[in-house]
Structure formats: C-alpha cells, structure tokens
Amino acid sequence: MAAAVSGWLNFSSMYIRHVTCLNFCPVGFLQARNYAARKGTREKARKKKVKVVVQKVGFIPHNQRKAQIAAKRNKIKEEQIILDDSKKSDPVDDVWIGKFHKWKIYPLEEAIQNHRETHHPTMFNLPNAPINAFIELDMQGAKKTKFVDAFTRIACLPHSFDHGQxxxxxxxxxxxxxxxxxxxxxxxxxxxxxxxxxxxxxxxxxxxxxxxxxxxxxxxxxxxxxxxxxxxxxxxxxxxxxxxxxxxxxxxxxGIKYTAKPHDVLKSYGTVDITFGTLDMDTKKLEENFAAIIKDVNNAKPRRPEPFITRIRISCAPTTEMFKVEFEQYLSEDSTFKKEEEEEEDDDEKENEKSNVVIASH
Structure with missing residues (x-):
C-alpha cells in the first residue's frame, strides 16, 4: 500500500512539473532526429542564402523620369527603340512607302549626293551645311549581364574642317x-x-x-x-x-570629339551622333573622314564575336531625311591591309634568310 502511494505521488509530481514547465531534461536525454527537413523548409533556407543584387540608381534628371516611368508601364519593346526593318519586304517598284518596306542601303557617295541636291541654292541654299553620321551600336558586353558604359573619345580626322570644337x-x-x-x-x-x-x-x-x-x-x-x-x-x-x-x-x-550614349531603357542599344565634314568638301575627303570615325568607334568594341556597329545613317540639317549607308567595307580594310603587311613581312624575312646563307667551302 505504501509503495502504491509513493508511486502515485512520484507520477503526480512529474506531471505537475511538466505542466508548469519545470521538467528540465539534460542534453543527453534529448531526442535525436535522423530524418530530413521538409521540402518547404529547405527552399526557404536556399532563398535566404541567395544574394539579391540591387541596382543602384543615380540621379535622374526631371525630364527623363517621366520617360522611364512611361516605358515601364507600357513595356516598350526592343523593336520600337531600334526600329528594325529586317522583317519588312523589299520594295518592288521605284516608288514605295518607306515605313512599309525595308530601307534602301546607299553607298556613301550616293547618300552625300542626295543631301547636296536638297541643300542646293534652288532649295535650302545651304551648300556648306555640316553632314552627320548617326551610328547605332550593340552595347552588349562580353557577358550577358554586362553592358558597355558611355564613353567619350577624340577621332583624329585626315582632313580638317571647322567643327566648332x-x-x-x-x-x-x-x-x-x-x-x-x-x-x-x-x-x-x-x-x-x-x-x-x-x-x-x-x-x-x-x-x-x-x-x-x-x-x-x-x-x-x-x-x-x-x-x-x-x-x-x-x-x-x-x-x-x-x-x-x-x-x-x-x-x-x-580631331573631333564624340560620345557614345546607351539608351535610357534598353541598355544594349547605344548611339553616336558625329559630324565628319561639310557638303562643300570633296567626296573622297568626306569618305576618308567617315572611315576614320568608324574605325575609331569600332576600336571600343568589347571582346565578343558579334559586330559592334549595327547600322549607320547619314543626315544633314535642316532636313530630317536619313540615308542608310554601307559601312562594312571600311572596317574590312584593316584586316586585308594587315594580311598584306604580314605577307610582305614574310617575303622580306625569306629574302633576308636567303641573303644570309653562307656557302661552306671545302
């Protein structure tokens, strides 16, 4: 009887201590769990470890804030910024509506001559107006997450003109x-x-x-x-x-100073607007200035195989007309010229080796 009473008292005292949070167990008696955590718990832990990169936004002028907000709301597409005409059809006749067909690609000489006709004394009467090159760039860097920042350079021109700098x-x-x-x-x-x-x-x-x-x-x-x-x-x-x-x-x-600016919304698209001469200059001189500017801009190209310059249009104020021109030939001259130089150097080395040969006498 006494043993039963003592057992009941021990059980009741343990129950009271457990209810009143006084039942402290040593570390050795804690239960060990060998099973894995739930899937949701693991995903939460992974999300905590991932670092969220917050892009720092500097000072934005008041005249650009509305454009950025409108772009985010309307979700401006890349085609609306770059104005890609590759999906449009080629014109069939001599006369066509420009916005429904591909832009015609002019040789540089023909584009300059077109501007000279509009600036003739019988029309705008500006025969010495400055002629500009609007260069479009692919600002994508070597990595997909990086882009080329805005840069300013001075292009050395072979033929000088009054550029106001x-x-x-x-x-x-x-x-x-x-x-x-x-x-x-x-x-x-x-x-x-x-x-x-x-x-x-x-x-x-x-x-x-x-x-x-x-x-x-x-x-x-x-x-x-x-x-x-x-x-x-x-x-x-x-x-x-x-x-x-x-x-x-x-x-x-x-030389003339120019700045390459990336777009406010589409960072992979940049432009350069630069003057390379006046309409009263000789066409060959304008062509040489144009080639020097293109090569200087292309020198800032990041290390990737895709082309840096995507399109060039020629304009001349006060007209808003722009002519898309061929420019790849002015960039390919460097590679052909280097190949010719290397071949000439190899020939010179072979001739020197032949001249330095000593004939042994027995």
Whole structure:
C-alpha cells in the first residue's frame, strides 16, 4: 500500500512539473532526429542564402523620369527603340512607302549626293551645311549581364574642317627644337624635364589642358608623374605617343570629339551622333573622314564575336531625311591591309634568310 502511494505521488509530481514547465531534461536525454527537413523548409533556407543584387540608381534628371516611368508601364519593346526593318519586304517598284518596306542601303557617295541636291541654292541654299553620321551600336558586353558604359573619345580626322570644337594641348618634348615644333603646330604649352619638375613641386597644373601628348624619348622621365596623369598618360593605344610631334599635335587639334550614349531603357542599344565634314568638301575627303570615325568607334568594341556597329545613317540639317549607308567595307580594310603587311613581312624575312646563307667551302 505504501509503495502504491509513493508511486502515485512520484507520477503526480512529474506531471505537475511538466505542466508548469519545470521538467528540465539534460542534453543527453534529448531526442535525436535522423530524418530530413521538409521540402518547404529547405527552399526557404536556399532563398535566404541567395544574394539579391540591387541596382543602384543615380540621379535622374526631371525630364527623363517621366520617360522611364512611361516605358515601364507600357513595356516598350526592343523593336520600337531600334526600329528594325529586317522583317519588312523589299520594295518592288521605284516608288514605295518607306515605313512599309525595308530601307534602301546607299553607298556613301550616293547618300552625300542626295543631301547636296536638297541643300542646293534652288532649295535650302545651304551648300556648306555640316553632314552627320548617326551610328547605332550593340552595347552588349562580353557577358550577358554586362553592358558597355558611355564613353567619350577624340577621332583624329585626315582632313580638317571647322567643327566648332577647341581644346588645349600640353606637349612633352625632350629637346628645345621639338618643343618649338609642337608650339608652331598649335600646342598651348610644350616643355621637357624642367616642366616635369615644376609639376612635381606643384608649380604647374595640368588640369586646364584637355590632351597630353609626348614623344617616346622623354617617356622614362614622365613615369615620375604618371600618378598625376592617370588615364591621360601618353600611350600608343590612345594615340598620344609619337615621335612626329607636328603630326601628333595637328591630328588632335583637328580631331573631333564624340560620345557614345546607351539608351535610357534598353541598355544594349547605344548611339553616336558625329559630324565628319561639310557638303562643300570633296567626296573622297568626306569618305576618308567617315572611315576614320568608324574605325575609331569600332576600336571600343568589347571582346565578343558579334559586330559592334549595327547600322549607320547619314543626315544633314535642316532636313530630317536619313540615308542608310554601307559601312562594312571600311572596317574590312584593316584586316586585308594587315594580311598584306604580314605577307610582305614574310617575303622580306625569306629574302633576308636567303641573303644570309653562307656557302661552306671545302
């Protein structure tokens, strides 16, 4: 009887402690679960580990905010921005409605001549109007998630014209004779080792100069102030390093500055609007300027096989008419020219090997 009463008291005391949360068990007595968690629990854990990349949006001007909001609401398609006409049919007759058919592709010479006819004294009377090239670019980078940012470059033109741009040039030359040549060509300031010392001491500032040029002989001394120049340090890649200072200064004085801008909504689409001459210039000179600009723009191409320049249209204010022109031939000249140079170098090496052969005498 006493044993039954003591057992009942122990059971009741354990029950009371369990109900009142006083039944604490040691770690060794905790139940171990060997089965896996539920599928929903695993998915929640994976979602927590995934980092959400938030794209930082900088300051947006007030005149662009409405356009971005409208684009998101209306979901503007890529065809509405790029104006692709590849799906349209070819015109059958000599006269057709442009918006229903493919655009005609003109040779550059014919497009220039068309603008000359509209700007004739009998029509607009602007025979020396500036002629522009509207270049469309594929800003897609080497990776699908990256795009080419906006960039600004100076294209050196073989034939100068009044483009309305002015820039200050600083030239580094080793000898006083070359410094005089740079000043005569149009450089605002030219100097050598003494100028480098003044820049190091802070007596001379390079901020007011737009372009910095140099000849290769003074390049080792320029390494002392490379940190101050940063991206403007003279190099052959930028075209700012050359022994012919007269040609170098003239090129950058007559060159034209342009900016490639990506679209506000479609980041893979960019444009360049640049003037390459006037209508009263010779057609061959305009063609050479046009080729120089295209090659300079194509040099900014990312490392991918697809073409960087997708379409070029020629315009001339005040008319809104634009002519789609052929441009691939001006880009392919580089590859053919390089092949010819390599073949010539191989022939020269073979001739040198033949001339250097020594006939052994027995």
């Amino acid at each position: 002015s820039r200050k040039i600083l030239a580094f030359c080793k000898t006083p004779e070359v410094q005089d040549i740079a000043r005569a060509a149009g450089a605002q300031y030219a100097g050598g080792k003494e100028l480098i010392k003044q820049i190091q001491s802070g007596e001379f500032s390079m901020k007011e100069y737009d372009i910095i040029l140099s000849e290769p002989s003074i390049l080792p001394d320029l390494l002392l102030i490379r940190g101050l120049m940063r991206k403007r340090f003279p190099s052959t890649k930028l075209g700012t390093l050359n022994p012919d200072m007269n040609m170098l200064v003239t090129k950058f004085l007559t």
